[in-house]
Amino acid sequence: MKLSPNTAPVEPDDLLIRLHNMVGAAVDITGKTYGDGSRWDCHGCGDHSERPVLDILAFTREQANAHAGSCRAAYHRLT
Ligand SMILES: [Zn+2]
Numbered sequence: 263m264k265l266s267p268n269t270a271p272v273e274p275d276d277l278l279i280r281l282h283n284m285v286g287a288a289v290d291i292t293g294k295t296y297g298d299g300s301r302w303d304c305h306g307c308g309d310h311s312e313r314p315v316l317d318i319l320a321f322t323r324e325q326a327n328a329h330a331g332s333c334r335a336a337y338h339r340l341t
Contacts, residue, residue: 267336268305278319281326283307283333291326295319302326307335 267286278300279291287306293299293316300322301311309329311322 271305279323279326281330283330283335285334285336287333287336289326289330289333291319291322293319293322302329304329304333304335306333306337309333 269282269286269288271288273280274290274292276292276294277290278293278295281289281291283289283304283306285306287304289302289304289306291300291302293301296319299316300319301316302322302325303310311317311325317325
């Protein structure tokens with residue numbers, strides 16, 4: 263079975279930033295732009311920010327970008 267990067271999953275209503283990992287899979291940052299309340303989810307490997315803790319956007323963005331820069335997973339079937 264060929265796996266293709268999950269590059270364009272459905273955009274959540276609260277999507278703030280969409281990054282892409284090393285192979286093009288989306289890494290979404292969702293939540294609020296100000297104050298506490300943002301998180302990230304990788305559509306390549308299924309990793310995500312800690313739950314239920316929601317971080318400030320700058321911290322979430324830094325974590326998501328670091329993950330996207332090192333993740334090579336193309337697609338996950340985790341639910
Ligand atoms: Zn990942």
